[in-house]
Amino acid sequence: MKDTSPDNTAAKSAGTVVIFEVTPRREGLNEYLELGAALQSELRKTPGFxxxxxxxxxxxxxxxxxVSFWENEKAAAAWRNRPAHRNCQKKGGETLFERYSITVASVVRGYTRDERAQAPQDSEKALRRK
Structure with a gap:
């Protein structure tokens, strides 16, 4: 999965992050990657992605x-429940994955080297350029 963002900056603030850790079975790796690639178009069209x-x-x-970034948990849940995604989840769990875990987290803050609006004050002070 390539970075599917148009600009990969902190300009669009995510409210929810989904972290999917997976160890595919050796014989299932290529099929898993193909299924993921096939879902990309639908994923990019999902409201809130x-x-x-x-x-x-x-x-x-x-x-x-x-790692996927969403405007909110409702948007992530909508993707989770899309029929094409559910079919891939089922296939993965039954035949392609050795193990997996999913973590859904709320974003506390997000910032980059250049976009510092949400950076903690102690970081700003410590990293102040001379």
Whole structure:
């Protein structure tokens, strides 16, 4: 999964983040990646979707991490319940995944090197450029 955001900045503020940790079975990896790629178009059209990205673990061989950013939990739930996504969830759980976990979290703040409006004051003070 590539970063599907148009600009990958903090300009669009996410309220909810979904973290999907998965270790696909060796024989299921390619099919899992194909299913994910096939869902991308529908994902990008989902109201409230901001962006998503996939990473490979450096400490656990074969483990992948997908992080998606949503305007709110209702938007993330709407995606979770889309029929195409539900079908992929079922297929993954039954035949493609060795194990997985899902964490849904509320965003406390978000900022970048250049967009500092939500940065904590102690960070601003510590990182003040001379």
């Amino acid at each position: 901001i962006r998503a990205e996939r990473f490979s673990s450096l400490s656990e061989e074969g483990k992948l991490l997908s």
